[in-house]
Amino acid sequence: MSPLAASLPDADLAQFGQDPWWVIVLKAVFIFLILVLLTLFNIWFERRVVARMQHRVGPNVHGPFGLLQSLADGVKLALKEDIVPKAADKVVFLLAPVIAVVPAFVTWAVIPLGPEVNFFGERTPLQLTDMPVAVLFMLAIASIGIYGIVLGGWSSGSTYSLLGGLRSSAQMISYEVAMGLALVAVFLYAGSMSTSEIVAAQDDLWFGLILLPSFVIYVISMVGETNRAPFDLPEAEGELVGGFHTEYSSLKFALFFLAEYINLATVSAIATTLFLGGWAAPWGIEHVWAGANSGYWPLLWFFGKVFIFIFMFVWLRGSLPRMRYDQFMALGWKVLIPVSLAWIVAVATIRVISLEGDINRTYLVAAIAVLLVITVGLMFLGDGDKDEEAPVEADREPQDAFAGGFPVPPMPQGGAVRGGAAPLTFASGRTTVTAAAEENHE
Numbered sequence: 001m002s003p004l005a006a007s008l009p010d011a012d013l014a015q016f017g018q019d020p021w022w023v024i025v026l027k028a029v030f031i032f033l034i035l036v037l038l039t040l041f042n043i044w045f046e047r048r049v050v051a052r053m054q055h056r057v058g059p060n061v062h063g064p065f066g067l068l069q070s071l072a073d074g075v076k077l078a079l080k081e082d083i084v085p086k087a088a089d090k091v092v093f094l095l096a097p098v099i100a101v102v103p104a105f106v107t108w109a110v111i112p113l114g115p116e117v118n119f120f121g122e123r124t125p126l127q128l129t130d131m132p133v134a135v136l137f138m139l140a141i142a143s144i145g146i147y148g149i150v151l152g153g154w155s156s157g158s159t160y161s162l163l164g165g166l167r168s169s170a171q172m173i174s175y176e177v178a179m180g181l182a183l184v185a186v187f188l189y190a191g192s193m194s195t196s197e198i199v200a201a202q203d204d205l206w207f208g209l210i211l212l213p214s215f216v217i218y219v220i221s222m223v224g225e226t227n228r229a230p231f232d233l234p235e236a237e238g239e240l241v242g243g244f245h246t247e248y249s250s251l252k253f254a255l256f257f258l259a260e261y262i263n264l265a266t267v268s269a270i271a272t273t274l275f276l277g278g279w280a281a282p283w284g285i286e287h288v289w290a291g292a293n294s295g296y297w298p299l300l301w302f303f304g305k306v307f308i309f310i311f312m313f314v315w316l317r318g319s320l321p322r323m324r325y326d327q328f329m330a331l332g333w334k335v336l337i338p339v340s341l342a343w344i345v346a347v348a349t350i351r352v353i354s355l356e357g358d359i360n361r362t363y364l365v366a367a368i369a370v371l372l373v374i375t376v377g378l379m380f381l382g383d384g385d386k387d388e389e390a391p392v393e394a395d396r397e398p399q400d401a402f403a404g405g406f407p408v409p410p411m412p413q414g415g416a417v418r419g420g421a422a423p424l425t426f427a428s429g430r431t432t433v434t435a436a437a438e439e440n441h442e
Contacts, residue, residue, distance in 0.1 A: 013194060015116065016130045023119060027128045031108050039261040040070040046314045053318040074254065082250040087157025096155060097248070097255035100148025103141045104262035110134040111269050112196045114279045114298040126279070126299070127196060134195045135187070138270060139180055142225075145259065146172045152256070153244035164243030167233055167325065174332040175224035181340035182218040185211045185347040186274050199278030206283075208275035213343045215275045217336055219312075222267035224332065226260065228313055230320040231328055268309035269302075276305050342371070 019027075044059060044067055051058030059066030084090060114126030131137060146169055153165020187193055189211065190201040198207075208215040224231040245256045272278060279298035286292045292301075323331075 013130055013132065013196070015125055016127070019124050020122065023122050023124055024128070026120070027124075028109075031128060032105060035105060035108065035262050035265065036258075038265050039258055040074070042261050042264060042310055043070040043073070045310070046317070049311065049314045050318045053315075077254040077257075078251055080250045082252070083247075085157050085247050088247065089155040089157070092151050092155035093247075094252070096148045096152030097252045097259070098148070099151065100145050101255045101259040101262070103145040103148075104259045104266060107138050107141050107266050108269070110137055110195050111266075111273055112199055112278055113302055114296065115294065117296060125196070126296075130194055130196045133193045135183060135193045135198070135274070138195075139176070139183075142263075142266070143172075143176060145263070148259070149244050149256075152248070156244075156247035158247050160242070161244050161246045164246065168227060168244055170329070171227070171231070171233060171332075172225055174329060175221045175336075178217055178332055178336035178340055179221035179225060181337065181344060182214045182221060183274065184340075184344050185214040188344075188347055188351050195273055195278075198274055199280065202277040202280065206275060206277045211275070211347070213339070214347075215271075217340055217343075218271060218275065219309075220336060221332075222271060223313065223316065224328070226263050226267055226313075228264070229317040230323050232322060233325050233328060264310060264313060265306060268306045268313075271309055272302060272305040278302065346371070 047069070048058040048066070059069035062068040062072045084093060109128040110130055112125065112127040112130070116123055116125045119126075149168045149172075150165045153161040153163075153168070156162070186198060186207055189207060190198040192198060192201070201207075227233075245253055248256060279293075279302040280286075281289075281292040281298070281301045291297065
């Protein structure tokens, strides 16, 4: 491994690939345990927070404060009957949950959790590995998880599952484009695609502040990427029963559930790494406490930032209603992607002029901000014209309520009314009197 490490383009990456085999195995096991425990905690945390938002108690029986509720749910899923539909493609039906959950674990291989530490007598960074294109690796692995959802919906032999899988594939592909474009500005400022080097480049100022539009676009995209409310359209129970996993049960359904919550933590960890300084302590703490960024303390800062994003996910789920599908896709293709492209051009211009030109950056930034505002305004221009157009009502023929032998009560004259409905008189002479009408009669 030494010649390989020496041939890396950056000396900072030479510290990876030097660990003994048992250190690599222990790191992988620890990442697996952290993600499983984090999933159990996130499920409990979401249920408690949403319960408080809705003036309920939430889980409080299993363990102190209901902390073992997630474990009880996992045991319940494992003991439930495992059903495979007759119309399902059994091989693909069994492989789909595995394809969905494995990439969720693999992505964490290149996420830095801390600096170099003493790990059972060996000096090693708190990161499984790194590479010059680590961020592209994360995006590529995340894309593989889409296949598990699409194949799960297709192989179930159910129309609802198929529609949920198709929705999910269209949604993830659309928002991965905006997510990838949002990261281009980070590459331009960091000068690298290595996750550890991007964290080091934020030593003075976090990219979430100086690249705020990219940060906002990424946050919106990551909510759509994880199929979470208000973007949980592939699992819209009012339309598709359960979406792509309608026909799944027992442990196979638990794997889909596990993949969703690990992806929740994964996109939060990526946002922390690329925009909030990664494992580095918040600004000002290192000036007061010299050891804030050494040893295992950075784990505290890293997971503290991750939990801020997880709380945001829970907050959105408890606050916002589900979007309509056409609105959701229009947001991705007509707003996020064009704004991302305009912002990339602006950032590239600023970087080139800053490095080579003598133009005043203040005027340049102001001009680019004005152009962005005009671009966003033009995107929304014309949407209101459609709403202002009065609908043209065609001449309607009287409807026979009993046509075809199925009695359908006609609507009241003048349209629907609020409050107690007036008595309805049918063609046969029968009269249906509502409770409100009886009270008025008395």
